[in-house]
Structure formats: C-alpha cells, structure tokens
Amino acid sequence: MRKYETLYVLRPDLEPEKTQELVERFKGVVTTNGGETLEVNEWGxxxxxxxxxxxxxGHYVLMQYNADTDFTSELERLMRISEDVLRYLTLRVEE
Known part of the structure; x- marks a missing residue:
C-alpha cells in the first residue's frame, strides 16, 4: 500500500450536515476498498x-490515506460524478 493525499473542494452553499456526510462517505470509500484513512483535515x-x-x-478538505495503486482512480471517479465536488487533486506522498 502507498500513502496518498487527496484535496477536494466542496460547494460552499451545502449545509453542514451534507458537507459532513460527504466527508464521511469519501472516508468510507477508502476503508471499504481495503485502505486506511490516516487523517482528515477540514480547512473550512x-x-x-x-x-x-x-x-x-469552496469548502476545502484534505484527506490522507494508505491504499492500493488502483484505488485512486475509483475515488476520483466518484468525485467526478458528484455534483457537490467542485475540484479534486490526488498526490502520492513520497516516503
């Protein structure tokens, strides 16, 4: 498994409950696909x-996680089809 960081920007007009729901959803996607969520920083x-x-x-969220190499394309696909995500960027963190 490799370490990754994904920074994504959510729409600013979302209610706090909806924003938290999306953050939990993306964290859940990591764990259900065999990854491990290390840290989630909501920048606000x-x-x-x-x-x-x-x-x-925009509402910025930085998520750090360990996952297999093919997982990032699935996470980005889910972010791409979500209307609430304005932008996202995934980077592999060098050790």
Missing part, C-alpha cells in the same frame, strides 16, 4: 483563486 470555507461554476468560495 475559503476563497477560490478563480470562479468555478459561479462559486467564489
């Missing part, structure tokens, strides 16, 4: 560098 609402889908702010 911050201003975007440029407007995305008519939003000037």
């Amino acid at each position: 609402k911050r201003r975007l560098a440029y407007e995305i889908e008519e939003h000037r702010e």
Whole structure:
C-alpha cells in the first residue's frame, strides 16, 4: 500500500450536515476498498483563486490515506460524478 493525499473542494452553499456526510462517505470509500484513512483535515470555507461554476468560495478538505495503486482512480471517479465536488487533486506522498 502507498500513502496518498487527496484535496477536494466542496460547494460552499451545502449545509453542514451534507458537507459532513460527504466527508464521511469519501472516508468510507477508502476503508471499504481495503485502505486506511490516516487523517482528515477540514480547512473550512475559503476563497477560490478563480470562479468555478459561479462559486467564489469552496469548502476545502484534505484527506490522507494508505491504499492500493488502483484505488485512486475509483475515488476520483466518484468525485467526478458528484455534483457537490467542485475540484479534486490526488498526490502520492513520497516516503
């Protein structure tokens, strides 16, 4: 297993319960696919560098986890089809 970081930006107009539900959902996807969630940092609402889908702010979440190499494509696929995720970026952390 390798260590990864995924930073994703959620829509700012979501209710706190919906935001928390999405964070828990993505954490659950990691664990159900044999991975291990190390840390989840919610940075909160911050201003975007440029407007995305008519939003000037976004709710930032940084998730660090261990997973197999083919898992990241599945996580990104789920984020891509979710209308609540504005942007995401996954990086492999060097040890």
